[in-house]
Amino acid sequence: MSSASASEPKTGEILPDWVRPIVKESLSERAYRELRVALMRGQLRPDTRLRLRPMSARFGISATPMREALLRLVSEKALALDARGSVVVPRLALDQLLEIRAIRTDLEGRAAAAAIASPAAEIDALEAIHAQISQCHASRDFARAVNLNTEFHLSLCRLGGMPILYEIVELLWVRCGPILSHLYDDGVPDWEPHPHRRVIDALRHGDSDAARDAVREDIERGGSGLFAHVRASPAG
Amino acid sequence: MSSASASEPKTGEILPDWVRPIVKESLSERAYRELRVALMRGQLRPDTRLRLRPMSARFGISATPMREALLRLVSEKALALDARGSVVVPRLALDQLLEIRAIRTDLEGRAAAAAIASPAAEIDALEAIHAQISQCHASRDFARAVNLNTEFHLSLCRLGGMPILYEIVELLWVRCGPILSHLYDDGVPDWEPHPHRRVIDALRHGDSDAARDAVREDIERGGSGLFAHVRASPAG
DNA sequence: GTGTGTAATTTGTTATAACAAATATCTGAC
DNA sequence: GTCAGATATTTGTTATAACAAATTACACAC
Known part of the structure; x- marks a missing residue:
């Protein structure tokens, strides 16, 4: 499936949208x-x-x-x-959550740096997602905020134009899925400015280093709510 | 399979070695x-x-x-x-080979940096692998050199103590498997000192930055022989 | 009540069969 | 010889059945 599948419409479609590749x-x-x-x-x-x-x-x-x-x-x-x-459905161990975070730091960081080549419309779409996240924070709709946060990270990752990297990162997110709903158990972080915003600004300015650092910080400082739902790592 | 499988004996076994977990x-x-x-x-x-x-x-x-x-x-x-x-059996595209190399740079680099905590015996084992590689270079036994090179990288990666990262890297190597036999098509690189050696020295000195940089350079400068056996990337 | 044995069910695993679509093979006309 | 068309085979996909091992249910003794 994968590369031929429905995952990437990508190329600017001229055809009406009810014409889609027969999958x-x-x-x-x-x-x-x-x-x-x-x-x-x-x-x-x-x-x-x-x-x-x-x-x-x-x-x-x-x-x-x-x-x-x-x-x-x-x-x-x-x-x-x-x-x-x-x-x-597996229960993540602490070691695994930490390791996933470290790997995401590397890979999402690289994707963010590569994403500075993205067209402005795509960056706007990213900003729109973050705007929705802010709204959810205000209305305390955390369930939706979690999904939007995932969407933000995966969209950003996709903008990097590295499909292999994207799939790896997506797998890491799937593995965290079962505990992701607890992302906001510690409450809403009051970072100012929000790292997502810094990512967006960095993309707009074509500053790849800033984009990478902003995502990294988002990954490293966020997600504290997940740790309570993680299994103590086995002895070995 | 994976985590429960035979991949990691790891813990210091007291039992005689014919007592192995029934798989x-x-x-x-x-x-x-x-x-x-x-x-x-x-x-x-x-x-x-x-x-x-x-x-x-x-x-x-x-x-x-x-x-x-x-x-x-x-x-x-x-x-x-x-x-x-x-x-x-898929044929890698140029884009894919480049992307895999970039990802390996991040992940193997991180593993190498983490590997400075390894016991000396493990570093010796790594050195022994590289010694065999040098011998193969001398005797022009490139088929074996290829497999040993893979073993070197994966062993180093394993020393990082990050099993999730390890499996990702291993998958990347498997994907390159079908063209790996052409690794030496451009001849034996005459780097002095060989990056592998610099990795080993860095591990011995506990210099994580040097270890990371050495692997990265090995990845970025090596593998030129592979590019001839890669498909021109599709237009999109 | 608690335990113990047996029977019945459910589990994962593997083999086999049925199906349509695609491919290959053969036949015969020209 | 070449090409057209029919037949046969092989393909991937899905369903079903058979098997052993594990689990559950249940009846009966104490």
């Missing part, structure tokens, strides 16, 4: 995709067991494509296998 | 692993088609686990699907 999606891919967005939206709680046959019944498909979808997410480590071989 | 490996996992090492060793040429039933016959298993193994490698982008849905 013949297999049953396993559809199940995969649905489970993936459910994960990213925090709709699957850690330790939830996803048994094969009940799941395939819920999706109205047979065991074979269901298993393919589940195993694919396992291979991406968005899901995991317990001792029995059952698929479960 | 009940499913048929699909075995096929997956074999294909993966074949890829990493460059034994599968780009554009090779891996048809489902012939492959399952070759492995002596049925189509179901064979398909699982193939689709898993597809999801890791170590393999790809052509228009027909057949699994093929």
